[in-house]
Amino acid sequence: MNLFKIIYSGKDQYLDLAESMVKKIIEEKGRDAQVKFPSTAYSLPVIYAITGEKISTTGELEKALELAKEFIHEGNRLQDALDAGTASAMLAEIIEAVKYTMEEEPYKAPLQGHLTDAQIRAFGVPLVTQDIPGVAVIIGKCKDSETAAEIIKDYQAKGLLTFMVGEVIDQAIEQNVKMGIDLRVIPLGYEIESVIHVVSVAIRASLIFGAVEPGDFEAHKKYTKDRVKAFVNVFDDWDDKIIAAGAAAIELGFPAVTETFINEVPTLLLHQPNNEKVVETSLEVRNIKIKVTKIDIPVGVASAFEGERIRKND
Amino acid sequence: MSHEVLEFDGISTGLLEKGKADGAETIWDRQAAMKAKCGFGDKGICCRICAMGPCRISPVEGKGAQRGLCGATADTIVARNFARMVCGGASAHSDHARDIAHVMHIANKEGNYKVKDVGKLMNLAKEWGVNTDDREPNDIAHEIAEIALNEFGKPFGVQRLLVRAPEQRQKIWKDLKIEPRAIDREIATLMHSTHIGCASDAESILDLCMRTSLADGWGGSWIGTELSDIMFGVPTARGTEANLGVIEENMVNIMVHGHDPSFSEMVVLAAEDPELLALAKEMGAAGINLVGMCCTGNEVTMRHGVKIAGNFYQQELAIMTGAMEAVMVDVQCIFPALAKLADVYHTQFISTSPKAKMEGSIYIEFEEDHALDICKKIVRGAVENFKNRDKEKVMIPEAKNSAVVGYSVETVIQHLDKVVNSQTDVFNTVKPLSDVIWAGVLRGAVGIVGCNNPQVEHDKSHITIMKELIKNDIIVVTTGCAAQAAAKAGLMTMEAKELCGRGLKEVCERVGIPPILHMGSCVDISRILDIVSRVAIERGLDNSDLPVTGVAPEWMSEKAVSIGTYVVSSGINTYLGVTPQVTGSEYFVDLLTNKLEEKVGAKFIFEEDPVECARLMMEDIEAKRDKLGI
Ligand code: SF4
Numbered sequence: 009m010n011l012f013k014i015i016y017s018g019k020d021q022y023l024d025l026a027e028s029m030v031k032k033i034i035e036e037k038g039r040d041a042q043v044k045f046p047s048t049a050y051s052l053p054v055i056y057a058i059t060g061e062k063i064s065t066t067g068e069l070e071k072a073l074e075l076a077k078e079f080i081h082e083g084n085r086l087q088d089a090l091d092a093g094t095a096s097a098m099l100a101e102i103i104e105a106v107k108y109t110m111e112e113e114p115y116k117a118p119l120q121g122h123l124t125d126a127q128i129r130a131f132g133v134p135l136v137t138q139d140i141p142g143v144a145v146i147i148g149k150c151k152d153s154e155t156a157a158e159i160i161k162d163y164q165a166k167g168l169l170t171f172m173v174g175e176v177i178d179q180a181i182e183q184n185v186k187m188g189i190d191l192r193v194i195p196l197g198y199e200i201e202s203v204i205h206v207v208s209v210a211i212r213a214s215l216i217f218g219a220v221e222p223g224d225f226e227a228h229k230k231y232t233k234d235r236v237k238a239f240v241n242v243f244d245d246w247d248d249k250i251i252a253a254g255a256a257a258i259e260l261g262f263p264a265v266t267e268t269f270i271n272e273v274p275t276l277l278l279h280q281p282n283n284e285k286v287v288e289t290s291l292e293v294r295n296i297k298i299k300v301t302k303i304d305i306p307v308g309v310a311s312a313f314e315g316e317r318i319r320k321n322d
Numbered sequence: 323m324s325h326e327v328l329e330f331d332g333i334s335t336g337l338l339e340k341g342k343a344d345g346a347e348t349i350w351d352r353q354a355a356m357k358a359k360c361g362f363g364d365k366g367i368c369c370r371i372c373a374m375g376p377c378r379i380s381p382v383e384g385k386g387a388q389r390g391l392c393g394a395t396a397d398t399i400v401a402r403n404f405a406r407m408v409c410g411g412a413s414a415h416s417d418h419a420r421d422i423a424h425v426m427h428i429a430n431k432e433g434n435y436k437v438k439d440v441g442k443l444m445n446l447a448k449e450w451g452v453n454t455d456d457r458e459p460n461d462i463a464h465e466i467a468e469i470a471l472n473e474f475g476k477p478f479g480v481q482r483l484l485v486r487a488p489e490q491r492q493k494i495w496k497d498l499k500i501e502p503r504a505i506d507r508e509i510a511t512l513m514h515s516t517h518i519g520c521a522s523d524a525e526s527i528l529d530l531c532m533r534t535s536l537a538d539g540w541g542g543s544w545i546g547t548e549l550s551d552i553m554f555g556v557p558t559a560r561g562t563e564a565n566l567g568v569i570e571e572n573m574v575n576i577m578v579h580g581h582d583p584s585f586s587e588m589v590v591l592a593a594e595d596p597e598l599l600a601l602a603k604e605m606g607a608a609g610i611n612l613v614g615m616c617c618t619g620n621e622v623t624m625r626h627g628v629k630i631a632g633n634f635y636q637q638e639l640a641i642m643t644g645a646m647e648a649v650m651v652d653v654q655c656i657f658p659a660l661a662k663l664a665d666v667y668h669t670q671f672i673s674t675s676p677k678a679k680m681e682g683s684i685y686i687e688f689e690e691d692h693a694l695d696i697c698k699k700i701v702r703g704a705v706e707n708f709k710n711r712d713k714e715k716v717m718i719p720e721a722k723n724s725a726v727v728g729y730s731v732e733t734v735i736q737h738l739d740k741v742v743n744s745q746t747d748v749f750n751t752v753k754p755l756s757d758v759i760w761a762g763v764l765r766g767a768v769g770i771v772g773c774n775n776p777q778v779e780h781d782k783s784h785i786t787i788m789k790e791l792i793k794n795d796i797i798v799v800t801t802g803c804a805a806q807a808a809a810k811a812g813l814m815t816m817e818a819k820e821l822c823g824r825g826l827k828e829v830c831e832r833v834g835i836p837p838i839l840h841m842g843s844c845v846d847i848s849r850i851l852d853i854v855s856r857v858a859i860e861r862g863l864d865n866s867d868l869p870v871t872g873v874a875p876e877w878m879s880e881k882a883v884s885i886g887t888y889v890v891s892s893g894i895n896t897y898l899g900v901t902p903q904v905t906g907s908e909y910f911v912d913l914l915t916n917k918l919e920e921k922v923g924a925k926f927i928f929e930e931d932p933v934e935c936a937r938l939m940m941e942d943i944e945a946k947r948d949k950l951g952i
């Protein structure tokens with residue numbers, strides 16, 4: 009298994025899709041149609057943070073593609089692979105931006121899709137002060153709905169913010185898991201590209217609360233790594249696109265844990281086939297320390313959470 | 323005086339100018355006096371192993387003498403010369419190990435030598451089937467020591483430590499009939515085979531070389547390391563400083579040079595003796611500054627953080643600072659020239675081993691039974707010598723760098739444990755290392771070992787290759803004078819991660835290590851064999867499958883020849899930055915650099931240009947990765 013090749017293949021798929029979607033939207037709407045996500049001052053936030061460039065028209069999406077391509081160089085060093093992850097994130101954002109340009113409301117309730125600046129501000133401070141102790145991003149489909157609900161509720165009870173991408177959303181609905189930003193359980197969308205909306209949350213945290221300059225990608229990476237305690241859980245089989253997105257997450261300092269075997273990278277990419285251990289594995293790998301006492305939801309008392317060391321051999 | 327070889331080393335030039343004024347003679351003067359090298363010797367086609375000779379073979383095929391008087395061809399002569407270098411190297415390492423085993427055999431509660439790492443002793447006892455129930459560690463140690471000593475001359479069986487190799491590797495050795503039996507036996511047998519009128523088939527001589535070298539790597543050297551750790555402690559990560567700048571103007575400077583830790587460990591104790599410290603103060607010095615050189619320097623820096631004055635080529639320079647009260651030596655890699663050089667200054671040059679009495683030295687025999695007393699006596703002499711220092715002649719270069727050293731396999735694994743997730747993995751394995759290699763975060767690993775050699779610019783090849791590799795996400799483990807070059811260059815600091823590619827940088831940050839790991843002295847190359855084999859076993863593979871190589875960029879000694887040969891025989895491609903004296907036989911060169919691969923899955927590569935050498939190694943590593951599909 010050549011991990012980098014998997015990432016490059018996933019990146020290629022984003023690239024193909026993004027290019028065809030940009031082409032299509034220009035054909036349909038011309039070059040001057042406005043491109044933006046609802047209620048954000050940061051244009052396409054991921055691209056803005058990474059490059060400092062604001063993309064505001066369909067025509068400029070071509071420039072956005074070029075900006076993403078600057079991160080594409082398929083070498084065999086880790087930086088090459090992580091850059092492919094960054095490119096994938098930028099391409100996913102382009103894909104999502106096109107969706108929002110095509111339609112007024114590409115995501116319908118309960119799906120969240122893009123989060124507005126105001127929504128982020130609502131939980132942003134506790135997020136970066138780690139009063140919300142972490143952010144779980146669940147991708148894929150659990151082996152059954154009960155398992156999905158158990159894991160989500162476990163994160164919820166621990167005060168984490170949980171984002172969902174893929175069929176796990178239906179599993180949560182089936183189990184009557186209460187969802188919503190206030191409840192800290194947020195279904196993003198079914199397609200992997202929608203994961204960019206949580207990346208956007210992290211990066212806007214850096215822009216808003218960290219006051220990191222747009223275009224200073226190194227500083228953004230440092231901020232997200234140090235301040236946004238996010239991690240990714242992938243259930244069921246992963247595909248190349250998920251792994252490419254995982255590379256983007258890793259570049260921001262967010263580790264990923266997969267249910268299906270993948271070549272592990274200690275502290276960054278872990279294989280945890282045992283669903284019962286996935287929560288503990290994730291908290292440990294992201295170094296999230298939570299008071300053992302579980303608390304009732306809705307979780308208004310997260311700031312009471314205090315550190316406790318989890319690692320066994322410390 | 324020509325010393326272009328020093329161009330890379332900015333600090334030595336001034337010292338050499340001063341030395342000239344002092345009337346000191348150095349290796350570079352002698353090199354100049356040597357003029358052009360003898361082409362026959364350089365190509366390995368001069369034979370003087372019987373009194374019919376010396377014979378020399380014409381380097382031009384079909385022209386001039388094609389055979390020695392006995393009929394030996396260039397192929398035979400080259401192979402025999404090479405073999406005897408292997409013997410020299412294997413014997414040096416093994417005799418070193420034997421001494422440590424003897425020291426272990428006299429370990430007792432009251433004496434100078436006691437077992438320090440009971441855990442490692444117990445592990446070895448278990449491996450060797452030694453009863454440990456209700457026994458005192460020193461008692462167990464005596465039995466272990468005896469078993470170890472028997473490894474040198476046991477009449478039957480093969481080396482015990484071979485079982486630490488991957489099974490596939492053990493099978494290759496068995497099938498080729500190169501499993502080393504008793505250490506001394508292999509050396510003696512190879513000396514026998516290379517006597518006049520014995521083996522003349524070059525390929526079979528090379529097979530015997532492999533067997534003898536394996537008796538070194540998987541016998542003598544490994545036993546030396548294992549028993550040194552038991553007796554003197556397993557090295558752990560610690561800070562130190564390196565380069566001539568560690569010599570202190572206001573202190574009594576004592577340099578310990580050579581190889582054997584049973585000697586240097588006692589020197590360390592002696593230099594800490596309160597009475598001698600008080601005496602130093604009385605003499606007007608601020609204290610006693612013990613510094614190390616070459617492998618003994620490595621041993622004491624790994625275990626005690628003793629500062630490193632320098633590597634092989636700097637041994638004269640250290641004395642030429644004029645601030646060295648005493649140089650205490652035991653065995654191996656000590657220039658006989660030091661005696662004459664010490665006379666130019668107030669330096670006491672003290673040899674201690676009956677195996678290495680040095681002409682013109684003060685000889686104080688080191689006897690294990692009262693080791694500490696003898697070392698104290700020498701240190702006392704050095705302290706008293708402080709008053710004789712000629713201040714006019716003192717010039718200490720300011721250069722030194724900090725370094726983190728002490729990466730035994732145990733310490734590496736302990737660091738790897740930091741990145742183990744307790745929910746997904748177990749502790750105390752090399753899996754994290756194998757994982758990052760498999761993922762491509764690290765492309766591979768390279769062991770950089772060996773000496774300095776005035777044929778090439780000092781340290782330049784070491785440093786150039788190291789920097790190239792770490793920049794490209796290849797982790798470097800190093801021993802010997804190569805390690806000291808890295809320490810001097812500041813490559814063994816945590817900050818050196820900034821010189822690395824992203825992958826290695828992440829690993830350094832997360833594991834908390836420098837990108838270049840000091841694994842010890844030359845016998846400690848067994849640690850490298852150990853860690854490579856552990857990774858291979860972890861993956862169910864042979865060493866030759868792994869994306870790893872070895873390189874000796876500036877090698878010079880016979881020990882290095884033995885090392886290179888056992889590394890290749892262990893399945894690891896080995897790059898040599900100095901071409902060995904074998905080029906007089908195309909056939910033998912082809913064996914070393916080509917045919918060996920069919921036999922043991924690895925070969926030698928000669929490449930004197932360090933940049934090209936690094937490039938070839940990276941290509942090699944990527945090819946191994948492609949083969950593994952990673
Ligand atoms: S062994 Fe043969 S080649 Fe060597 S010196 Fe004697 S006669 Fe000459």
Ligand code: SF4
Nearest residue numbers: 634655772773802803
């Ligand atoms: S590396 Fe070479 S010069 Fe240095 S101590 Fe070892 S054998 Fe001697």
